[in-house]
Amino acid sequence: MTYRVLARKWRPKTLTDLVGQPALVQTIQASIERQQLHHAYLFTGTRGVGKTSIARILAKCLNCEEGITATPCLKCDACVSIAEGRFADLIEVDAASRTRVEETRDLLDNVPYAPTQGRYKVYLIDEVHMLSAHSFNALLKTLEEPPEHVKFFLATTDPQRLPVTILSRCLQFHLKAVSPDSLSAHLEHICDSEEVIASKDGLKLISRAAAGSVRDGLSLLEQAIAYGQGKVEASEVRQMLGSASEMSIYELLDKVLTADAGAALSIVDQMAQDGTIFESAIEQCITTLHQICLYQQVPERVQQTAHPETLSSLAEKVAPERAQLVYQLCLYAKRDFGLAPDAKTAFEMFVLRLCSFHRVETHQPKSEKAQAVSSAESTLPIRRVKTAPPAMQKAVASASPETVDWISVISSLNVTGLNKIVLSQAKVKSWAAPQLILEVSQEHEGCVSDERSLAIAKLLTDQTGIPVKLTFSVNQSVVKAATNVPDNLTEPDEEQNNKHLEQDSDLQSLVDAFDATIEKVTVLKNEKQGENS
Incomplete structure (x- = not known):
């Protein structure tokens, strides 16, 4: 007798033989019993889960001589012919090898003719996603309104490649990958029927390696039986699969x-x-x-x-x-x-x-940990809290702007460049911490932008530790008084004045932008001071 491989010998013959598809089986059984049959079915899923098998089972259900039933007899001429692959009205097409539109048209030319042997003429197109675009177009009209005696069963592992027009004309069923537990139980049943000694651990290894495919699982089982000389042991299966213990x-x-x-x-x-x-x-x-x-x-x-x-x-x-x-x-x-x-x-x-990525963790006793923490704390750098200069503290505590010694405040701070000149030409209008309002003359209005106010306020806050929110206001009555200018700027020391300006980033950006040069720096004294002097 000719040997038949396990994958063909144990191919499902009825709906109940399908492994791991209970929802699909229940749905199709109910539709057959209620005689609610669609004219086109699309079966999708990974390899070896039963797509073409269920199409052949449905062909038996539709053409069984005992009538349309969910449980075909498997004994009549129609059931036997379908099982042996010689049923005239079951036309199986491998779309991967017949992709041209001419072949699809030749196939559809026989659709109008009545079945010769059975109740329905069944077209089973496997790997339907391999058809060309023109072949799909040729199939559309027939797939939408086929004759009453024709049923289409399409199978594919890649439904994303099917046109939407094809998907909308079919009743789609997705066959799930079989779980390792279900496949292991199925393989155990086959081993018992074939009188093969198999360990459960070995069958679990095979079911995991099959990755949800029943056909792959049967092929691996057959290979394991040959490798183990009629036995399926976990150690031998592991060697066969190349798995580590x-x-x-x-x-x-x-x-x-x-x-x-x-x-x-x-x-x-x-x-x-x-x-x-x-x-x-x-x-x-x-x-x-x-x-x-x-x-x-x-x-x-x-x-x-x-x-x-x-x-x-x-x-x-x-x-x-x-x-x-x-x-x-x-x-x-x-x-x-x-x-x-x-x-x-x-x-x-x-x-x-x-x-x-290993991290060494040392576990110290509690007393040692405490000692380590105290030692670490003793070596930490001391954070020095900034304190405002005395002149700044006195100015903040002053209730009246007239009593604020603004020149002393500026002199006590590390302010240079244009920022120092702006502060020197300003007058305190009010100072209710943190709000500081300075008045400048109209001549200095262009030097007191919002950005400069924020920069000077941040500088004052960082150096004194006292929060400062600075606002400039323009007052025509404010005179650019030399008394507001610190001594080191009132002296006609051109070298010192140039040094201050060179340190001013805003002025240097202007020089770079306009390719300018600073020729001379002069601190002007006001007229009142000149008259008094």
Whole structure:
């Protein structure tokens, strides 16, 4: 007898045979029982979850000689012919190999003709997203209003590539990826039926490696049976898949979490000798760290493992926030894995990166900690609190502007350049801390912008520690009095005056902007002072 591979031998024959699709099965069974059948169905999902299988099962349900039913008999000529692939009214098309519009038109030319063997003529178009744009256009009208005896079943792994006009004409069903638990139970049932000795741990490894695909799971199971000479053991499955042992991953993470890079790389060398696929090892690290985080926060959610003591020891050794960091680094390593020159280099750099993020934490007794804190505090620099000069304090405390010795205030401050000249030509109008109002003559109105007010106020606040909000007002009666000018500016010392102006950033910006030069600096005395003198 000719051997049939497990994926074909255990292909679902009825709706109830489908694995991991309870919602889909319930919906289709109800629609068949109520005779509410759509003319076009679109089945989407990842590879190997049963898209074409369910289309063939529906063809049996529609053409079974016992009538339209959700449970075909599987014995009549129609059911047997469909199962054997020789039913005349089931037209299967591989869209990946028939993409041209001419082939689509030839296919649709036979749509108007009645079925020859069954109740319905069924068109099953697999990988329909591979059709060309012109082929989709040719299919539109027929797909929207097909004859009563025609049903369309479309299957695809990439529904995003289908035109919206096609999607709107179909009843769409998405087949989910099968969970590892459901697939493991299905594989166990198959092993029992095939009289194959299989360990549950080995079947779990296969179901996780299948990534939700039943067909991939059956193919891996068949490979494991051949590799193990009729038995499926976890150790042999791990060698076949190129996976590291669970204990190796635990030991590697233990060395990484203690920043023992040398021991960690020794484990990596051993994994390389065992034929471990390092990209798979990163995924195993991610899975183990997930279990560690669950153990730390939700212990009842942790899955059963062959080494529960080792898992708990690792979970207690690493801080939760560090476990999250290592988990994130594992994700980055998986993402960037293909950028490295080779797999072993990528994995070694991944291990060294984890070790480099290790932080040594020393636990001191309480008395030593207290002593260390007091010692550290004694070595801290002393922060000196700024105090206002006496003249400034007296001015703030003064109740009347007439009693403020403004020249003494300016002299006590470290103010230079144009800021000092502006303050020297001003007169105190009022000073109710923090508000300081200075009056200037109309001649100095252009020197007292809002920006300069804020700059001078910040300078006064920084130097004195007294909050100052400065406002300038223009008063025509204010005379530019030489008595307001400090002595070092009233002296006709041209060198000193030039020095003050060179330090003024605003004036220097004007010089740079207009490519100007300062020829002479003169401090003018007012007429009243000249008359008095």
